[in-house]
Amino acid sequence: MNDNTADSADGLFRLLFLGDVVGEPGRKAVGLLLPVLKDELKLDFIVVNGENSAGGRGITPKIAISLMRAGAAVVTSGDHIWDQREIVPYLADEPRMLRPMNYPEGTPGSGFVVLESKKCKVAVVNLQGRTFMNQQLDNPFPAIAALVEKLREETPVIFVDFHAEATSEKVAMGWHLDGKVSAVVGTHTHVPTADERVLPKGTAFQSDAGMCGPMNSVIGSQVEPVLERFHTMMPTRFGVGSGPVRVNGALITIDPATGKALSIERVARTWHE
């Protein structure tokens, strides 16, 4: 017996989402903290964005597997998904490893998955914004509307990782999906926002979950090379930062019968080696 039984008492579905895992420091911290958080927060389901988990640039199959072993039911991604070539065949093999859904037809991989969990069926969607990013992707607004309509035939419990840069696009997406999905949580900026709330029709929203990566860094990268880059115009490669790691995410409680969110709260833990 375990304390998930206690949790089952209220019958709510508790989903934890962790933002962009950055490099080895991020992987280590997530690997160690996820099992602890699962217990402490009585989690039913975990989603992790892994787009920067391979040295800050993309993700490999091996890393995706390790995130799933640590507890992630689904690994989402974003614009960095193509950085490591080995991920392309893996996307075809592992339906729980997602790429943003609004790439053109014929792109390898899938942007959503529907899974069974103890309490309900859960759909997880990965979506990418266009403003200040690759603007040539399919428009995420009609794309997600059409997909959600189909997914709701299977389950009302739908989690959307909206990987986007501009706050206007992110906030607009929250309103666009209010009442249609359980939660819209943003990723990509690597900085958590303090605007988490449940929108009027029952969708939990936060502009950005923040990253899981080294605190004393520039959104995960070593400070000095980034500062140098902002001073010169010559190409530079940034290493992943070091030191204490901040794990950022959001905990959402959802009524599994209706898919409506009851609460969303920021989750943040600092991990020192």
Add this chain to the structure above:
Amino acid sequence: MNDNTADSADGLFRLLFLGDVVGEPGRKAVGLLLPVLKDELKLDFIVVNGENSAGGRGITPKIAISLMRAGAAVVTSGDHIWDQREIVPYLADEPRMLRPMNYPEGTPGSGFVVLESKKCKVAVVNLQGRTFMNQQLDNPFPAIAALVEKLREETPVIFVDFHAEATSEKVAMGWHLDGKVSAVVGTHTHVPTADERVLPKGTAFQSDAGMCGPMNSVIGSQVEPVLERFHTMMPTRFGVGSGPVRVNGALITIDPATGKALSIERVARTWHE
């Protein structure tokens, strides 16, 4: 007698910064709440970003004066500063109305001001980022470094409103100025971030203060026209939203002798008409 005497006891300088004021709803809420906050938070100095206070687009002299009457010692701005033509001559007349400092030489107005306050001399700087914005401005990194060196001859108490889009540029600016200014607080995205902290060398930092504007909006604008815009490619004008207003800002305590920050905390109030 008033409770500012109590405050004077610890000798710390208490500065409140409010993020982008949006339209009439934002102006009203700030006008009513600022005097209350001044008392409640025992404020020594108030800075307000007013770049969207005129119907979401820029600021007029009249509005700047009203913000100052409500308690703002300095009004900062950003990329929207040129939206209302009447502001151009006003920038020359009123040194406490700032535009971003890193415009090319010859641009009307000033990007910084040094004022006397009861506890210390205070420098306020307005700076604009380049990533995902007007990239043709002067590089803010060397520009601010040179200015800060000069300002420190007058006072170590320096507040920087860094009006920028990209989290990488904002966080990098925090590290760039750590130990050289009292605080770097971002504006422009209209969403408050949950990353406020005092950096190792004593500079308070927050990626974005958030806005003072209607909550049920897309960063200040009415939801429906913005959603329409994200679906079509035809030009649209967005009105300012309505309903309850969220006033977002940051309270920073500073040692007036050294200019070092001791704390930074998010301030948020909701105002219903």
Add this chain to the structure above:
Amino acid sequence: MNDNTADSADGLFRLLFLGDVVGEPGRKAVGLLLPVLKDELKLDFIVVNGENSAGGRGITPKIAISLMRAGAAVVTSGDHIWDQREIVPYLADEPRMLRPMNYPEGTPGSGFVVLESKKCKVAVVNLQGRTFMNQQLDNPFPAIAALVEKLREETPVIFVDFHAEATSEKVAMGWHLDGKVSAVVGTHTHVPTADERVLPKGTAFQSDAGMCGPMNSVIGSQVEPVLERFHTMMPTRFGVGSGPVRVNGALITIDPATGKALSIERVARTWHE
């Protein structure tokens, strides 16, 4: 009797395309020169891009009508199509006034038209590029491929005005459509290119036709305000230039039976008031 009979001798279809007409100077020159060119070049069909004909910004119904009266069978446009509001209802009424075809579904107006001419049916298509422009339009490559397939059921004589900025996108479009349409001629940069040729499978191509506008200008605008704009970062409005007008275009000869182009040559005339 008229000298078109002489022309009819070789049975080829002679199409003149004129690039972006800029302001009143451009309109005047085109209005006076088109009838002359029609005779001189024994033209069967005239297409004119009018996106800058209203003071440099968009086009009005009245101006579109005047261009048609001067001889244009079809008026094409580009990114400036929405600058004048009155054009929106006109787009619905006049099938020979085109907007770029690759706007999202539901956008007013049409991006192509099929007309009867003495020698053959002619399809004219207006298409917009994405690189360095509005990248959120539908991808022009698959969009035009699907449309051309349908148009070829009606006629093999297809003219495409590809309104685009980047040479890579324009040249790629030429290869993409080689053998499928009669001609792909670019617009938007306002500078004629010297790369006109018939591609191996029979499609005439030129990266840009150039504009019909004042020579002593910056792509149609007065020199001084543009230079000022390149020096400061403050908003400026540019007036249309004055003085001698350069009318730039391309003459394409097409086999009406197969739709294949036999030749393309630059046409340029200078007009002084």
Add this chain to the structure above:
Amino acid sequence: MNDNTADSADGLFRLLFLGDVVGEPGRKAVGLLLPVLKDELKLDFIVVNGENSAGGRGITPKIAISLMRAGAAVVTSGDHIWDQREIVPYLADEPRMLRPMNYPEGTPGSGFVVLESKKCKVAVVNLQGRTFMNQQLDNPFPAIAALVEKLREETPVIFVDFHAEATSEKVAMGWHLDGKVSAVVGTHTHVPTADERVLPKGTAFQSDAGMCGPMNSVIGSQVEPVLERFHTMMPTRFGVGSGPVRVNGALITIDPATGKALSIERVARTWHE
């Protein structure tokens, strides 16, 4: 004796400029054609833009030396200058290998050079535009004005390779420098423009010289991979095209006493292996 004596008769200075050399095909064609052109066109001075000569991406010291051996007095470049790392130390050693001048202070290499020729001292400047390119470079307009003022103390014969994308910026630069330099010729788009002319105050101008590279390509790259790239959003590397090579450039005649241009004409040759 050689036929340069004939040329010396009119005393004019004849400068040939060749646009971006692309890959091995471009290098071969230029290597074989330059000596021929030197004779045929009675050239006094040759400048070649080599920014794509190493497989389309940058230039190596070895290639720069081979271009100089073929006759180039100066090799200019552009945004691709940093693609090959070995060029960085070479920039310090070889003053006739230029990078764009408007990089921030402290950038390796130089953006101009003054050389002696038989008829006059010649200054060659490499400048980069900002619109649609790296917008964070120093503003080319004031940068070139200041440099030209200094160069004119040494010689009025000044050639400017303006490596830029937007026609507006290129044409504006022509007017900006009219009467101050001998010629402004653009590069970077790889497509020659048909707008060559001598501006009213004596500066030869052409928006773009075009490239020296394979004709049946997309601005130098193989057609198929580029078309694939325009259809999908996944990363692709483009190889250099093959087949016949087009060598594009401009021949400018200059009065060496005044620096004023008397003529500019397009030069184009097709080379088959």
